[in-house]
Amino acid sequence: MKLKKMLAVGAAVFGFAAVHAHADTELEFWTMNLAPKFNAYFEQAVTKFNAANPGLKAKWVDMNWDQIQPKLVASIAAGNPPALVNFNVPWVHEFAAQGNIVALDEYVGAAKNTYSAGALKDVTVNGKMYAFPWYNSVSIIAYNKDVFNKAGVKSAPKNFDELVSTAQKITKSTKTAAFAPKLDNFEGWFYYAGLPMVQNGKAVFNSPKHVAFVQKFADLYKAGVFPKDVFKMAFEQEIAAYNSGRIAMMTTAPQALKRTETDAKAVYDKTEVAAFPTDAGQRAFGAWLMDFVVPKGFKNPAEAAKLGLFLTGDEQQVLFSKATETTFPSSKKANLDPYFQAGAKSADVVERARAVAAKSMDNARTLTIPPGVLPDAASMNKKLQDEIQNAIEGRKPVKAALDEAAAAWNEKLAK
Amino acid sequence: MKTSSSYTAIAYLFLAPALILMGLFTFWPVGYNAYLAFNDYSIVDATATWNNFEHFKYLYHEELFHDALKNSLIFLLVVPVLQVAALLVAKLVNNKLPGMTFFRAAYYIPVITAVPIAGVAWLNVYRYDGLLSWFLKTIGIIQNDVNWLGEPEIAIYMVMVFTFWKGIGYYMVLYLAGLQAIPAEVEEAAILDGANAWQRFWKITVPMVKPTILLCTLLSTIAALKSFQEVVVLTRGQADTYTALYYVYAQAFTNFNFGRASAAGLVITFFCVLLAIVQFRFFGEKK
Numbered sequence: 001m002k003l004k005k006m007l008a009v010g011a012a013v014f015g016f017a018a019v020h021a022h023a024d025t026e027l028e029f030w031t032m033n034l035a036p037k038f039n040a041y042f043e044q045a046v047t048k049f050n051a052a053n054p055g056l057k058a059k060w061v062d063m064n065w066d067q068i069q070p071k072l073v074a075s076i077a078a079g080n081p082p083a084l085v086n087f088n089v090p091w092v093h094e095f096a097a098q099g100n101i102v103a104l105d106e107y108v109g110a111a112k113n114t115y116s117a118g119a120l121k122d123v124t125v126n127g128k129m130y131a132f133p134w135y136n137s138v139s140i141i142a143y144n145k146d147v148f149n150k151a152g153v154k155s156a157p158k159n160f161d162e163l164v165s166t167a168q169k170i171t172k173s174t175k176t177a178a179f180a181p182k183l184d185n186f187e188g189w190f191y192y193a194g195l196p197m198v199q200n201g202k203a204v205f206n207s208p209k210h211v212a213f214v215q216k217f218a219d220l221y222k223a224g225v226f227p228k229d230v231f232k233m234a235f236e237q238e239i240a241a242y243n244s245g246r247i248a249m250m251t252t253a254p255q256a257l258k259r260t261e262t263d264a265k266a267v268y269d270k271t272e273v274a275a276f277p278t279d280a281g282q283r284a285f286g287a288w289l290m291d292f293v294v295p296k297g298f299k300n301p302a303e304a305a306k307l308g309l310f311l312t313g314d315e316q317q318v319l320f321s322k323a324t325e326t327t328f329p330s331s332k333k334a335n336l337d338p339y340f341q342a343g344a345k346s347a348d349v350v351e352r353a354r355a356v357a358a359k360s361m362d363n364a365r366t367l368t369i370p371p372g373v374l375p376d377a378a379s380m381n382k383k384l385q386d387e388i389q390n391a392i393e394g395r396k397p398v399k400a401a402l403d404e405a406a407a408a409w410n411e412k413l414a415k
Numbered sequence: 416m417k418t419s420s421s422y423t424a425i426a427y428l429f430l431a432p433a434l435i436l437m438g439l440f441t442f443w444p445v446g447y448n449a450y451l452a453f454n455d456y457s458i459v460d461a462t463a464t465w466n467n468f469e470h471f472k473y474l475y476h477e478e479l480f481h482d483a484l485k486n487s488l489i490f491l492l493v494v495p496v497l498q499v500a501a502l503l504v505a506k507l508v509n510n511k512l513p514g515m516t517f518f519r520a521a522y523y524i525p526v527i528t529a530v531p532i533a534g535v536a537w538l539n540v541y542r543y544d545g546l547l548s549w550f551l552k553t554i555g556i557i558q559n560d561v562n563w564l565g566e567p568e569i570a571i572y573m574v575m576v577f578t579f580w581k582g583i584g585y586y587m588v589l590y591l592a593g594l595q596a597i598p599a600e601v602e603e604a605a606i607l608d609g610a611n612a613w614q615r616f617w618k619i620t621v622p623m624v625k626p627t628i629l630l631c632t633l634l635s636t637i638a639a640l641k642s643f644q645e646v647v648v649l650t651r652g653q654a655d656t657y658t659a660l661y662y663v664y665a666q667a668f669t670n671f672n673f674g675r676a677s678a679a680g681l682v683i684t685f686f687c688v689l690l691a692i693v694q695f696r697f698f699g700e701k702k
Contacts, residue, residue, distance in 0.1 A: 378669040
């Protein structure tokens with residue numbers, strides 16, 4: 001009898017647990033390269049979301065950036081994608097064009113207006129919002145005061161032409177490369193300069209204005225203003241070059257300064273910061289919006305949207321920026337939080353960099369070609385990039401290089 | 416008493432797990448890839464639409480694919496160099512000399528080092544003013560620093576040097592196993608007959624490790640045609656280093672054109688099979 005009772009109670013408990021477990025909708029969300037540094041942030045976010053949303057169970061999974069796309073494609077094909085995936089803007093456009101992510105307008109409602117205009121434009125494809133804007137960044141200029149003084153440069157450049165002339169002055173007087181611009185995706189520089197890439201279905205990046213703009217880079221390269229291996233320099237190499245004195249200025253995101261602080265204290269102590277100037281495009285350089293998308297095939301998109309709105313809401317965005325110290329929210333209200341301007345007059349360069357960058361966020365747009373324009377993005381981008389490299393490194397006249405790339409693009413665009 | 420057919424059945428039973436796994440994870444994907452190469456595949460609803468030879472026609476006219484294929488074929492130059500070097504190193508470390516255990520381990524370290532980590536180290540070697548430029552300037556071979564991974568004329572060869580460095584230990588171990596399987600008496604008899612070291616190498620070592628040479632050449636040929644990771648880490652396809660597999664990756668995961676990626680994959684497979692046949696004919700046992 002006793003055994004029967006125990007079994008009955010056990011069965012009831014098991015049954016309740018099973019029903020309860022079934023009642024929870026699991027919302028797995030994937031992020032890129034944020035563990036283990038931000039484990040504490042995500043643990044609190046998950047706990048807070050789960051407590052406020054009975055029946056929903058958020059689950060955080062972090063993976064490397066190069067794994068996330070293949071794994072997502074595999075999970076979509078297998079019919080069990082996660083609720084949310086951390087994407088960058090080009091991926092949003094690619095996946096939206098392929099129909100692999102869900103348009104979110106019907107799930108976000110009025111909350112759409114909480115995001116900054118630039119961020120919303122970044123994630124809008126064919127008039128529909130395809131991602132929850134999350135954290136963003138923007139380039140600043142970090143420079144070595146000693147080198148500037150030696151070159152007789154009194155202040156940081158206020159516009160792009162001043163940046164060019166300052167850099168030339170530094171290289172001429174110190175025989176050191178002045179800076180290492182990111183050249184691995186040159187279309188961003190065209191947008192920065194307010195120069196279009198494709199108009200009326202034709203490539204237009206071989207106009208006299210484009211040629212003159214690329215020529216500036218070719219001249220700077222020839223004069224040794226850029227390191228000769230500038231095309232090989234990614235984020236990591238640029239920081240290492242600045243820390244070791246190979247370049248006088250770092251023109252990159254403020255978080256790079258954290259690395260200078262830990263790896264090269266002597267250089268860090270001589271570092272000052274300034275805003276990265278805008279050019280004709282009136283866009284802050286270096287913006288790279290991170291966001292969350294809902295993959296097609298996830299069975300509960302409305303619930304996924306709840307989590308997306310929570311993670312990219314004002315409160316969580318400020319908390320995340322505080323955790324990273326060097327990224328910025330994409331929501332209007334969060335960006336006004338006093339935290340971002342509190343360090344404007346601080347003795348700490350990282351805090352000053354944060355204040356400088358936050359002021360540029362209004363102009364922050366991810367500088368990438370509009371969605372759906374390129375029929376064969378991989379080949380076309382490769383062709384343009386090869387020709388830009390040929391032009392800047394002096395293997396080909398700029399006009400000839402851009403003409404050749406434009407002809408190759410037009411051939412594909414005409415099909 | 417068991418019949419020969421029951422022995423055969425038992426033998427197939429033993430082989431069954433391996434055959435099932437190979438079927439599932441090797442032959443089925445290859446077959447499915449071949450099917451996709453003639454289709455437009457939509458990942459959203461997992462549907463394939465037959466499109467005849469359109470992907471192959473596209474590849475036939477696609478300049479980037481030609482360049483990628485050419486680079487992959489250039490990459491094959493690393494194979495003979497790597498095999499000869501690995502065999503010579505194996506011969507060297509096969510000697511019972513002091514410190515040989517250390518050298519065997521040292522040559523193997525690159526094999527177990529992850530490509531991204533090794534790549535970061537080599538980026539510093541290849542940097543414009545990096546270790547390689549410094550060394551060659553110091554010994555007077557070059558006057559000025561060289562942009563090793565930025566010059567289209569040399570970048571692909573620099574990537575191949577990295578592949579060589581990474582692979583030599585792996586093939587050395589295989590050759591070492593082959594060398595140690597050669598009976599000592601054969602070598603001793605040759606010494607008694609007055610054969611010198613060079614003659615012994617050509618007349619005894621090379622013929623007796625011929626099956627290992629075939630295996631290693633085959634493996635490194637396939638590896639060379641599949642070169643991808645080193646390109647991602649060192650050049651990201653810039654400076655004329657786009658390889659065939661990089662092209663497949665870009666088509667599949669940047670353009671989401673799985674049909675075209677499959678067609679390109681099938682072309683690479685065709686080259687792999689073709690080269691394997693040539694190698695079997697060249698190194699295989701003559702009947």
